[in-house]
Amino acid sequence: MTMNPLKKFKQWHTAYTKIAATKLPSACCLTSIGSDGYPNSRFVSLKEIIENTFVITGSLTSRKGIELLANPKASLTFWWPETQQQIRIQGDASQIDQALANTYFKGRHKEAQIVSHICQQGIEIDNIADLTTLFEQKKIEFKNIDIPKPNDWSGFYIDPKHIEFMEFKSNRFHYRELYTKEQNSWSKMILQP
Numbered sequence: 677m678t679m680n681p682l683k684k685f686k687q688w689h690t691a692y693t694k695i696a697a698t699k700l701p702s703a704c705c706l707t708s709i710g711s712d713g714y715p716n717s718r719f720v721s722l723k724e725i726i727e728n729t730f731v732i733t734g735s736l737t738s739r740k741g742i743e744l745l746a747n748p749k750a751s752l753t754f755w756w757p758e759t760q761q762q763i764r765i766q767g768d769a770s771q772i773d774q775a776l777a778n779t780y781f782k783g784r785h786k787e788a789q790i791v792s793h794i795c796q797q798g799i800e801i802d803n804i805a806d807l808t809t810l811f812e813q814k815k816i817e818f819k820n821i822d823i824p825k826p827n828d829w830s831g832f833y834i835d836p837k838h839i840e841f842m843e844f845k846s847n848r849f850h851y852r853e854l855y856t857k858e859q860n861s862w863s864k865m866i867l868q869p
């Protein structure tokens with residue numbers, strides 16, 4: 677029987693996290709598809725794996741949110757220099773529920789929570805100082821209270837259909853293993869480098 681690639685992901689990620697020089701060992705490149713048909717990539721942080729899905733968080737009204745809601749196909753790509761490993765994931769995105777979004781929002785730094793409150797991520801602004809002034813005001817307003825999650829802040833499960841693991845080899849025959857999910861079971865093939 678083929679190994680569940682999510683188990684393999686966790687093994688690689690745990691090993692990488694132990695030796696990673698970066699402060700953000702869960703950073704990955706999320707690609708969504710724009711309404712113009714062009715792919716659109718940016719880094720996000722993988723929050724965790726829940727029931728065999730990869731969870732990410734962010735605004736629903738920024739480009740990533742709008743694009744994933746309109747066309748729920750996504751990819752996540754990891755590159756880990758210390759272990760010379762790349763992981764590519766393609767899958768279907770679906771919004772996480774309110775309770776889980778609240779939990780992640782609560783776990784954010786207070787300053788990040790305030791920024792999520794006052795910013796319309798990705799909207800043009802004439803003067804960033806307007807936002808920093810508002811930030812200082814909100815810091816006072818929210819000083820002793822739990823900051824509620826803004827309605828447009830949430831996250832997505834990425835339910836993987838394909839997961840490819842690649843490991844650099846010094847002889848250039850890089851090892852590539854592609855897992856594909858069909859009817860809830862995974863098959864595996866080895867790819868030429």
Ligand SMILES: Cc1cc2nc3c(=O)[nH]c(=O)nc-3n(C[C@H](O)[C@H](O)[C@H](O)COP(=O)(O)O)c2cc1C
Nearest residue numbers: 700703718719720721733734735738739740741798
């Ligand atoms: C290492 C790294 C991690 C990031 N993590 C997140 C994240 O978890 N969620 C998020 O919304 N933005 C994150 N960002 C910011 C995004 O890259 C991006 O600037 C922002 O989400 C707006 O993207 P959008 O306009 O495509 O929605 C991160 C950026 C970097 C460089």
